[in-house]
Amino acid sequence: MTERRYGRRRVLAGLGAAGLSGLAGCGGFTPEQNEATGTDGAGNGTVGGTAGDSFGEFRGSGPLAEGRGDVGGTAIADLPDLSGELTIYLGGGEGGLYRDLLARFEGMYDDFSYNARESGTSDAANTLINEGSATPADVFWSVDAGSLAAVANRGLTAKLPSNVVDPVPDEFHPDDQWVGTAGRARAVPYNTSALSGGDVPDSVMEFPNSEALANAMGWAPTYGAFQAFVTAMRLIEGADATRQWLRGMLDAGVSEYNNEFLVSNAVADGELDAGFANHYYALRVKASRPNAPLDLAFTSGDAGALINAAGAEVLSASGNQELAFTFVRHLLSAEAQEFFATRTYAYPMIPDIPPVGGLPTIDELNPPSIDLSRLSEIQPTLELMRDVGVL
Numbered sequence: 001m002t003e004r005r006y007g008r009r010r011v012l013a014g015l016g017a018a019g020l021s022g023l024a025g026c027g028g029f030t031p032e033q034n035e036a037t038g039t040d041g042a043g044n045g046t047v048g049g050t051a052g053d054s055f056g057e058f059r060g061s062g063p064l065a066e067g068r069g070d071v072g073g074t075a076i077a078d079l080p081d082l083s084g085e086l087t088i089y090l091g092g093g094e095g096g097l098y099r100d101l102l103a104r105f106e107g108m109y110d111d112f113s114y115n116a117r118e119s120g121t122s123d124a125a126n127t128l129i130n131e132g133s134a135t136p137a138d139v140f141w142s143v144d145a146g147s148l149a150a151v152a153n154r155g156l157t158a159k160l161p162s163n164v165v166d167p168v169p170d171e172f173h174p175d176d177q178w179v180g181t182a183g184r185a186r187a188v189p190y191n192t193s194a195l196s197g198g199d200v201p202d203s204v205m206e207f208p209n210s211e212a213l214a215n216a217m218g219w220a221p222t223y224g225a226f227q228a229f230v231t232a233m234r235l236i237e238g239a240d241a242t243r244q245w246l247r248g249m250l251d252a253g254v255s256e257y258n259n260e261f262l263v264s265n266a267v268a269d270g271e272l273d274a275g276f277a278n279h280y281y282a283l284r285v286k287a288s289r290p291n292a293p294l295d296l297a298f299t300s301g302d303a304g305a306l307i308n309a310a311g312a313e314v315l316s317a318s319g320n321q322e323l324a325f326t327f328v329r330h331l332l333s334a335e336a337q338e339f340f341a342t343r344t345y346a347y348p349m350i351p352d353i354p355p356v357g358g359l360p361t362i363d364e365l366n367p368p369s370i371d372l373s374r375l376s377e378i379q380p381t382l383e384l385m386r387d388v389g390v391l
Contacts, residue, residue, distance in 0.1 A: 055335055055338050057104060058104065058335040058338055058339045059335075059338045059339070060339075060342035060343040068338075068342070068354075071337075071338065071352060071353045071354065072334065072352025072353060073167070073332075073334030073337055073350045073352050073353050074332075074333055074334060075333065075335065076108070076334075076335050076336075079329055079330060079333060080326050081109055081326075082105060082108075082111075082112035082323065082327060082330065083109065083112055083323065084111065084112065084113075084320055084323045085113045085114065085320070086112075086113075086115070086138045086139060086320060086324060087115045087117070087136050087137050087138050087139075088102070088114055088115070088116050088117070088137070088139045088140075088141055088327075089116075089119075089124045089127070089128060089137045089140045089141070090116055090117065090118045090119075090124070090141055091119065091120065091123075091124035091125060091140065091141065091142030091143060091144065091147050092120065092121040092124075092144065092310070097343070097344065098116070098141060099116060101331075101336060101339055102114055102116060105327075105330060117137070121142045121143055121144045121147040124140065124142060124147065125140075125142070125147035125148075125150045125151050128151050128156060128315070129150065129151060129154050129156070132154075132156065133156075133316075133317045134317070135156075135315055137315050137317075137318070138314065138315060138318040138319075138320050138323070138324045139312055139313070139314055139315070139318075139324050139327060139328070140312065140313050140315065141181070141310075141311075141312045141331070142310065142312075144224065144228070144310070145228075145308055145309050145310075145311060145372040145373065145375050145376075146228060146231075146372075146373075146375035146376035146377075146378060147376065148178040148311050148312075148313050148373075149177075149178070149372070149373035149374070149376040150376040151313065152175070152177035152178055152373070153373070153376065155316070156315060156316055157177045157178065157314060157315060157316055158314045158315065158316045158321055159175075159176050159177065160173065160176045160177070160178070160179055160313070160314065160328065161325055163329065164179060164325055164328050164329050164332070167332060167349075167350050168180055168332065168349045168350065169349070169362070171367075171369075171371075171372065172309050172311070172372070174371055174372060174373045175373075177313060177373075178311045178312065178313035179311055179312060179313070179328060179349075180310065180311040180349045180372075181311050181312055181328075181331045181332065181336075181340070182309065182310045182337075182340040182346035182347065182348070183308070183309045183310075183346060183347030183349060183362065184225070184279060184309070184346060184347065185278065185279040185298065185306070185307045185362075185365055185367070186229055186277075186278065186279070186298075186299075186303070186304050186306045186307075187278065187279040187282065187296045187297065187298055188200050188274055188275070188276065188277075188296065188297045188298070188299070189263070189264045189267045189268075189275055189277055189281070189282040189285075189294055189295070189296055190273060190275075190294075190295060190296075190297055191267050191268065191270055191272070191273050191274065191293050191294065192293040192295050193270065193293040194216070194270065194293075195212065195273050195274060197295070197297055199212040199213070200213075200297040201213075201299070202300060203299055203300075203304075204233070204245075204299045204302050204303055204304025204305075205237065205241070205245060205302065207245075207248075207249065207252075208245060208248025208249050208251065208252050209248065209252075210252075212273075213252070213273060213274055214252050214253060215253035216253075216273035216274065217249070217252065217253075217255070217272065217274055217275060217276075218256070218263045218266055218267070218271075218272040218274075218275035218276070219249070219254055219255075219256065219257070219263065219275060219276045220257045220258060220259050220260045220262070220276075220277075221385060221390045221391060222258065222391065223258075223259050223260055225260060225277075225278050225308065226260070226276065227378060227381055227382065228306070228378075229276070229303055229306055230242060230246070230303075230385060231374075231375050231378055231381040232303040232306045232368065232370055232375065233302075233303035234380065234381055234384065235370060235374055235377070236302065237302075237303070239380070239384060242384060243384055243387070243388055246384070246385065246388045246390050247388055250388070250389065250390065255272065257275075260275075260277035260278055260281050261277075261281045261284065261285075263275035263276065263277045263281070264281035264282050264284070264285050264294070265285055267282075267294060268285045268289060268292035268294040270293070276304075279296060279347075279359065280344065280346060282294055282295075282296050283345040284345070286357075298365055300365075300366045301366050301367075301368055302368055303368060305365060305368055306367060306368060306370070307347065307362060307365065308372065308375065309349070309372060310346070312328045312331055314328065332349060332350060334352075334353065337349065337350050338353065341353060341354075341355060345357065347359075
């Protein structure tokens with residue numbers, strides 16, 4: 001292992017020996033596709049007491065969940081009850097997962113019910129913007145920070161109280177208009193039979209010039225997560241440098257895929273030596289194929305180290321704001337954060353709850369300093385990508 005703050009190389013090393021095949025039913029966190037079903041495998045106990053007690057049906061199954069033990073955070077039992085009815089707009093392709101968690105909340109409280117409306121994250125944001133103050137929605141729960149920011153920037157959201165946002169790092173609740181509920185880190189899955197960890201550049205801007213990666217890389221440029229990554233690069237490095245990077249990758253023979261799960265699978269198959277993808281896709285591949293020659297590397301302090309977030313916001317037009325605030329606190333409870341961590345392999349937003357699989361923590365990853373709300377500025381990115389010929 002090459003040590004770099006947190007041992008950035010060989011992140012997934014040893015997971016095959018842990019018998020990760022038992023995690024195949026935990027699903028994946030897929031912002032653009034309905035691959036995250038939140039399928040079962042959880043225990044049958046009940047949630048109660050402190051956060052370290054049984055997580056019952058919230059915690060996923062498999063070796064990673066079984067070995068986690070006590071975690072920190074605020075238990076649901078220590079929160080006010082959910083009582084009343086909420087209309088929740090779900091943005092993204094993970095409706096099955098979110099509905100699973102909602103059903104658990106509904107089952108815990110006799111007086112709580114919800115109406116959920118699902119659509120793509122951009123479609124949901126545009127619907128809320130068009131509805132304005134006439135929206136029936138109380139909560140917008142989306143997989144993408146950019147869509148949350150787009151709604152907040154129109155003045156349609158209520159400021160979240162401190163008891164909602166204080167447990168979450170500042171960068172994941174800008175201006176307290178929305179708050180992150182789960183994170184996903186940009187990463188570089190690489191084939192350990194073809195590359196050593198040292199072959200993967202530490203800076204994402206170095207990739208086009210890497211001889212080791214020439215004609216061996218894959219990306220998914222039509223995928224929302226990739227476009228958010230390019231948006232971050234444009235904001236950090238500038239449009240000219242980003243244009244040069246995209247052209248450089250094309251000149252280096254990068255291969256195109258429809259989504260980042262396919263990129264990660266192609267790396268595991270040896271079809272690619274490395275690729276660009278969100279971190280949890282490699283975990284999904286290792287879950288079903290524990291002996292796959294696949295590992296993760298992370299860059300540092302640049303767009304390649306971006307941590308984007310799913311999150312929630314409360315609509316200012318809601319007549320149920322107190323209930324909506326309490327609902328968001330439930331999304332940040334120890335049980336719900338374990339749900340995201342052990343069923344989707346997402347990064348918990350609560351520092352007291354560790355990520356699964358030996359992943360570095362958010363603090364250890366050294367993400368770039370960027371206002372995630374600006375990821376909503378997608379149009380200039382799309383124009384740039386079309387101009388270069390990536391789209």
